[in-house]
Amino acid sequence: MTVLDVDIRHAQGAFDLQARFQSDGKLTALFGPSGSGKTTMVNAIGGLLRPDHGHIAVQGRVLVDTKTGIFVPKHRRRIGYVFQEGRLFPHLDVRQNLLFGRWFTPRRERKTGFGNVVELLGIGHLLDRWPATLSGGEKQRVAIGRALLADPRLLLMDEPLASLDEARKAEILPYIERLRDEGGVPIVLVSHSVPEIARLATIVVVLSEGRVTASGAASEILRHTNLFRQTGLTESGALIEAQVLRHEDGFGLTVLQARAGTLTVPLLAHPVGARMRVRLRARDIILSLQEPQGMSALNVLPGLISSVDEPEGPSVDVQLDCGGDALVARVTRKSVAELGLRPGLPVHAIIKSIAFDQDALGGATPAKM
Amino acid sequence: MPAIEAIADRETGHAFDASISRQGNRRLVTDWLSPEEWTAVRLSLKVAFVAMAASLVPGIAIALLLERGRFWGRQFLDVLVHLPLVLPPVVVGWFLLIGFGRRGPIGAFLAEHFGIVFSFRWTGAALACAIMGFPLLVRAIRLSIAAVDRKLEDAAGTLGAHPVWVFAAVTLPLIVPGIIAGMVLSFAKAMGEFGATITFVSNIPGETQTIPSAIYTYTQVPGGESGAMRLTLVSIVVSVAALWLSEWLARRMRRRIHA
Numbered sequence: 089m090t091v092l093d094v095d096i097r098h099a100q101g102a103f104d105l106q107a108r109f110q111s112d113g114k115l116t117a118l119f120g121p122s123g124s125g126k127t128t129m130v131n132a133i134g135g136l137l138r139p140d141h142g143h144i145a146v147q148g149r150v151l152v153d154t155k156t157g158i159f160v161p162k163h164r165r166r167i168g169y170v171f172q173e174g175r176l177f178p179h180l181d182v183r184q185n186l187l188f189g190r191w192f193t194p195r196r197e198r199k200t201g202f203g204n205v206v207e208l209l210g211i212g213h214l215l216d217r218w219p220a221t222l223s224g225g226e227k228q229r230v231a232i233g234r235a236l237l238a239d240p241r242l243l244l245m246d247e248p249l250a251s252l253d254e255a256r257k258a259e260i261l262p263y264i265e266r267l268r269d270e271g272g273v274p275i276v277l278v279s280h281s282v283p284e285i286a287r288l289a290t291i292v293v294v295l296s297e298g299r300v301t302a303s304g305a306a307s308e309i310l311r312h313t314n315l316f317r318q319t320g321l322t323e324s325g326a327l328i329e330a331q332v333l334r335h336e337d338g339f340g341l342t343v344l345q346a347r348a349g350t351l352t353v354p355l356l357a358h359p360v361g362a363r364m365r366v367r368l369r370a371r372d373i374i375l376s377l378q379e380p381q382g383m384s385a386l387n388v389l390p391g392l393i394s395s396v397d398e399p400e401g402p403s404v405d406v407q408l409d410c411g412g413d414a415l416v417a418r419v420t421r422k423s424v425a426e427l428g429l430r431p432g433l434p435v436h437a438i439i440k441s442i443a444f445d446q447d448a449l450g451g452a453t454p455a456k457m
Numbered sequence: 458m459p460a461i462e463a464i465a466d467r468e469t470g471h472a473f474d475a476s477i478s479r480q481g482n483r484r485l486v487t488d489w490l491s492p493e494e495w496t497a498v499r500l501s502l503k504v505a506f507v508a509m510a511a512s513l514v515p516g517i518a519i520a521l522l523l524e525r526g527r528f529w530g531r532q533f534l535d536v537l538v539h540l541p542l543v544l545p546p547v548v549v550g551w552f553l554l555i556g557f558g559r560r561g562p563i564g565a566f567l568a569e570h571f572g573i574v575f576s577f578r579w580t581g582a583a584l585a586c587a588i589m590g591f592p593l594l595v596r597a598i599r600l601s602i603a604a605v606d607r608k609l610e611d612a613a614g615t616l617g618a619h620p621v622w623v624f625a626a627v628t629l630p631l632i633v634p635g636i637i638a639g640m641v642l643s644f645a646k647a648m649g650e651f652g653a654t655i656t657f658v659s660n661i662p663g664e665t666q667t668i669p670s671a672i673y674t675y676t677q678v679p680g681g682e683s684g685a686m687r688l689t690l691v692s693i694v695v696s697v698a699a700l701w702l703s704e705w706l707a708r709r710m711r712r713r714i715h716a
Contacts, residue, residue, distance in 0.1 A: 136611050162614040163623075169615040175608055179630045188626070192617030238616045 091274040092116060092242065096132055096142030096152070105129065105139075105298040113291030115268045115275045117284075117306070120295035126278045129295070130244045133276065134169045135162030146242050147274075163192065168235030168243040168273070172250050174227040176219035182230050183215040189238025197239050205233045208270070209263055225256035229263060236273065243267075246278045257284075264288055286310055286327055286367040310367075311407060311416045312397070324405055325369035326415040332362045341386075341441065348410035348437075352386040353444040370405055372443035373417035376436045377427055387439040391415065393431050396424060408437055490687060496663055497671035498691055504579055504667055505647035508586035509640050512594055516639060520598035541653075542592040550656025553585055557657070581658035582665045586647035593642040601635020602628070634707045641703035645696050668692055 095108040105125040118126045131137040144152040151160045206212050209229045249257045289306040307327040330344040342356040391410030399421050408415040557564040557575045567573040575581035613623045651669040658665040672688050675681030
């Protein structure tokens with residue numbers, strides 16, 4: 089079923105949003121630079137803004153249709169909204185904040201257990217505190233819990249991590265991952281961070297200057313730099329699924345199994361068998377025509393060139409198919425010419441283990457799945 | 458009724474048991490003020506309290522309308538509410554006399570249908586005080602409404618709260634400090650109101666003679682200085698106490714919110 093069906097036009101001063109997309113993913117990411125219309129879009133979905141034209145439907149329920157004059161007010165939409173800055177009620181303690189939406193939820197629709205949410209978000213020790221005494225990360229976790237406990241049919245998150253430092257981000261990300269995989273509520277996440285999207289998104293909608301420039305599966309969208317050219321971001325990279333094969337504690341390394349082959353990465357805390365997402369940035373991949381010998385890089389993945397993108401300045405993105413995993417490598421135009429890189433050519437993709445930083449390695453989900 | 462006992466004691470001339478200090482204090486106050494002064498003090502407190510309480514709900518409503526409303530005539534309403542602040546109080550009293558007097562259009566209507574009479578009654582004094590204090594009340598509440606983060610109200614809406622509930626559960630608790638400040642200003646204004654009250658309901662001891670009117674009367678008669686001084690001291694004590702109470706309440710609120 090289509091989770092989200094949006095087709096709206098809205099003018100706000102000089103800014104003009106004309107966006108249309110559908111999503112059936114667990115976590116739909118709205119991606120684009122600031123000013124591209126992401127927040128306007130979620131505000132329209134959440135009912136904080138009345139679009140000039142168009143329609144919005146969530147799980148088949150029409151919330152906005154300007155043709156027939158339908159506009160469901162925000163308090164009847166049952167759409168949770170986690171704001172960038174938390175917006176906890178300062179006059180209520182954490183417990184009261186969490187239970188605020190519950191008052192207004194019809195009894196038969198109260199499915200989410202208070203204890204489950206508190207446990208999922210790890211906020212049990214905060215229940216009697218006041219919002220003013222919480223850290224930024226704690227506030228965001230409470231805000232997520234508050235939205236969940238209203239039993240929403242859709243959860244909107246407008247850059248929930250933007251106001252947090254790296255440590256706090258790392259603290260929240262696993263909770264959003266668990267929510268995506270266990271929560272059962274579809275999520276729309278606004279973000280302008282590629283690592284965030286790579287780690288969390290199942291569907292990506294790319295926005296640029298009020299227009300949708302691309303939308304589709306995250307692994308597909310993130311491989312194509314040219315989609316991001318208008319956004320000013322040039323962080324193309326592949327997303328592949330992998331499973332923890334073994335740990336080499338003596339060397340501080342972990343070996344992952346992907347369809348493309350084995351990947352050796354810095355030691356991970358995840359148990360053997362855990363599934364995870366790995367992001368291979370295009371600029372971290374070297375291409376070689378022969379299987380390399382006597383080299384320090386531990387990861388060599390054989391594959392075929394599937395296509396060569398349009399050049400961008402001196403560099404070119406080369407799309408690869410390595411045993412069913414799609415990879416992308418950024419090389420110079422000169423290399424393309426000298427090596428004669430063309431679709432169908434067998435090559436070896438070489439990646440240094442060190443290239444897998446914290447951003448590139450997503451959280452694990454339990455092995456059984 | 459210790460106050461009455463104290464007066465009775467004074468009349469019968471019985472000595473009081475000095476160990477019952479509370480009653481002793483009570484007697485000191487009643488003795489210190491003459492029965493007429495005491496009446497004026499009690500009447501003033503009653504008038505000020507009723508004026509403040511009665512204008513509270515309309516004050517919040519008008520403040521909301523002025524701060525949040527987008528309607529034709531908002532400017533006009535704004536000016537109307539603020540008029541008592543800039544007009545001579547005597548003029549306000551005169552308007553009240555014309556409108557709410559026994560023969561005035563509003564006064565006659567209220568007397569006939571509801572049996573409410575304002576002219577030359579303490580209720581009229583309360584009405585005059587409420588109107589004179591109204592701009593102060595509205596301004597204080599309006600400022601606090603302007604300071605409320607509308608984003609919190611939006612957040613409450615996305616959690617399923619109807620706008621009425623958003624007001625009751627989010628906006629109202631957040632503007633309580635402003636409401637308290639407005640109430641104190643309204644009360645203090647009512648305690649000191651003179652011009653509009655005396656014009657509208659005159660200066661009848663026991664019915665409409667509040668502390669300011671009583672002080673004015675004392676200054677008009679020879680030897681009234683000590684009475685005027687005593688009532689002045691009472692005025693000061695009541696005003697300072699009201700200010701202190703409001704500060705204390707506001708501080709408690711702030712401590713809770715910005716712990």
